[in-house]
Amino acid sequence: MTTTILLGRMARHACKFASPVMLGAMTLGVGLHASAAYAADDYPNKPVKYLLHVSPGGGTDVLARRMATELEEILGQPFVVENRPGGQTGVQLAAITTAEPDGYTIGSTTATHVAVMNAVFDEYDVDSVDWLAGLVTDPPVLVVHDSVPFDSLEGLVEEVKANPGEYSVSGTVDGSTGHIAWAMFAEAAGITEEDVRYVPYDSQGDSVTANVGGHVPIGMAWTGITRDHVEAGNLRVLGVLSEDRVSAYPDTPTFAEAGYDVDSSWQQFRGIIGPKGIPDEVKAKLADALEQITQTDDYKEYIENSNLNNRFMGPEEFTEFVKRQNELVAEWVERLGLDE
Template structure:
């Protein structure tokens, strides 16, 4: 028996080697099929705002599309508070496996400016920006009783009465606040910033004439512009918005190359596998291209857009730098 074993030993070694190769190949195939099958369970989409707001509404529209496209539920998890820091923190410390994602907005790039090292994550390094899916330009609107009809009129009034023309925003450090300060600094104007607790009271006081102006997201004031209750002087995009085609850009109206908009998009924890990132980017890009998404977004004063991968990461980095510089110059800090 011993002689037979020794005689057949080379054959046994070959069989064991072949078996090992088969097992490795099977393991690789399983891993590849697992990556290709993503997702295999529900995906959590964390939103840093309460239900019903613009970011939440866009997130739900994207989640519905992604659920159908990828075959697993995309579940909205609202974590409002602290200027979206709570939501961002939850995603930053989550496993980078594609099952916890952040549906964020421009506010994400304001975190370093306002919290200046007081958070436990990095707004850039802790995340992998995947794709934007929608955007809403900033539009300068004025009260119906303000005696200005053009951007040139507005600037002339602000220069003639330094610190008298009021500009309302949704709060200190909000996207509207930064948009206001960027324009004022570029044009050498002294505007009287009036912070509110949200966009709705800004619109109410504008229509009532208690407030002069606001650098607002188009989505927050589109119905009032269309009904004539507010006057739009300029839109902060390189080209005119299809939603308000009669409103000139700031460049056309004499406001230089000023542009400001709010983006809405998907970010993942840093270290997300490339195959999963590509699947999510394709899904987000397809959502932005869909006619149903475009129609829904237009109804909210937004436009579909798709900025993905490195281009999105570059945009995030640029905004972080810009907002940090402005916050430092104005000594802005979150409470």
């Protein structure tokens, strides 16, 4: 017996004893429950906006477009990808948080969101959105342009200390995954802000483009977005922020192996968020479709080729994961003075 039917019978039974006000409230409650159930059963019955906080071309953009295509096949409605970069994710967040919480507006998310919610925004925090699903994790890697005169982390440290102010490192916005990853390494290596200037970009694609062009000689990036450039000889990867070496760069040491004590639990992640208050039934339907995609052979092959870690998390697990990341971010935002 469904909950809606049971509630309907209870309401009819209570008619003999309830006041008109009570009857109205009970009828409204049954109606709202039935409407929510119907909305979930019918979802989606029109196109869904899929808003990205990054420019086209980066790893988050590529993954989102793949997921959008697969979601359309499973759920039968277009998932329309729109790039909304800018404002240190603020442009996208403004559009998501002001949208109706009905499942027809969703968005990309990475660890950068958690970081800027601590370091940049007063109006947004991790409770401002619904964390719908986690998809992958991706360890940060430290890369350099092929022209630099060092080929190891130790060489990098010696060079920048000997030439303070001559080198810069790129990553995503202040307080983002890349920024915090660099800050962790710099602290472990004894590198100061006077030694190396951090240059923030709105997207990882823009940051790596600056590295490939030699405009910023050092970069904190991700395995998937750097591999082709490394194979082409434009970039060299010196270290990986991970507990273990990654398959794409089996000869590249982790930071710990190279002698730098950096917390390897800090990882880039990619997932999906939505406006706060999406009905649980709609969340579940979206999450079920996403999990189906992550179990296909084609998707697993894509993840392997992209050197990502396939880690699906449903709404509850993803929310708890994000809260743990948020604690780590809050600590580093305070240490870096980004909340002042």
